[in-house]
Amino acid sequence: MITRDTDAFFALARATAADFGPATARAAFLVAPDGFRLAEQSARDNAYMADAAAFDAARASAQHRDLQRAVSAVLPTVCFAGSPDTPDALFPNNVFGTAAGRSIIGRMRHEVRQCEAARSDIRAFFRDVLGRQEVDLSTQPHPCELTGALVIDRARGLGFCGLSERCDEAGAKLMHEAFGLRGTLLFDLAAGEYHTNVVLAVLAGRAAVVCPAGFAEPSVAAAIADLYAPHAVVCDAAEHAAFVANCIALSADTAWMSAAAGRALSPAHRATLAEAGFRVEAVELDAIEAAGGSLRCCIGELF
Incomplete structure (x- = not known):
């Protein structure tokens, strides 16, 4: 099922067992922030990006190494080199995704990011080293920026896909099929939002973090929170702005977010x-957040 009908989707969701596959990834992959700078094309529809003067490449690189070192304590984590030609490549989850036996390559909206999808080394890692079947969506015309646009409950095989300039309905259908999902809910993001994973996270199929202001229809956010109640964090404006919803469960008992998000997270949340069984792990990423993404954006998952 792929639908905009919230009643039909949530009826399916409530009847779906958590037996689709592992709730969290087996390993993670990163791409180093080599050439870290303002990507002017991406800035056109990413309101979270700072001005060029706020970019500190050396600090971003050091924080990215800290991130890899921290995450490596929980699961195997590899890091590919970046490139001065692809300043957004440190956010690889938009371009490369995985499902059981498959690697999936997304279609990026902006030309500067489309170059990332052509990387032969990352493709070869999935195909030749891991033996994954490649599903290449990068050459078709519909934007579908993978787990930036599509938040997945891996335990149940359910997708939550926010539509924007970074993902249209046709692109959402392609991702639904590529990930082999049981059901995907389509909804519009609020004006000014570019990716769903900035305003929604599903943590190991047991909890959700939701920013209602990021949804064109707040009732959709409320329905998602209700599905995961009582383990639903409904973010206020300060938590939204600090990337609290750009978090990820990397093990059954850890939820990861940036240090700024951790400081903004209320005691009640x-x-x-x-x-829900999660301790919060946080890494300082303020330099990286200048590029309009946070911790979850940096993490590619290997399922």
């Missing part, structure tokens, strides 16, 4: 995550 931290308690909600603890009740």
Whole structure:
């Protein structure tokens, strides 16, 4: 099922068992922020990006290494080299995704990011080293920026796809099929939002972090929160702005976010995550956040 009908989707979701596959990834991959600078094309529809003067390449590189070192304590984490030609490449989850036995390559909206999809080394890693079947969506015309646009409950095989200039309905259908999902809900993001994973996270199929202001219809956000209640964090404006929803579960008991997000997370919401079985792990990423993304954007998942 892929639908805009919230009643039909949530009826399916409530009847769906958590037996689709592992709830969290087996390993993670990163791409180093080599050539880190303002990507002017991406800035056209990413309101979270700072001005060029706020970019500190050396600090971003050091923080990215800290991120890899921290995440490596929880699961195997590899890092590919970046390139001065692709300043957004440190956010690889938009371009490369995985499902059981498959690697999926997305279609990026902006030309500067389309170059990332052509990387032969990352493609070869999935295809030749890991033996994955390649599903290449990068050459068709519909934007579908993978797990930036599509938040997936991996335990149930359910997708939540926010439509914007970074993903249209045709692109959403292609991703639904590529990931082999049981059901995907389509909805519009609010004006000014570019990716769903900035305003929504599903943590190991047990909890959700939702920013209602990021949805064109707040009722959709409320329905998602209700699906994961009582383990639903509904972010206020400060938490939204600090990338609290750009978080990820990398193990059954850890929820990862940037240090700025961790500081913004209210005590009540931290308690909600603890009740769901998650301790919050945080890494300082302020230099990286100047590029309009945060911790979850940096993490590619290997399922």
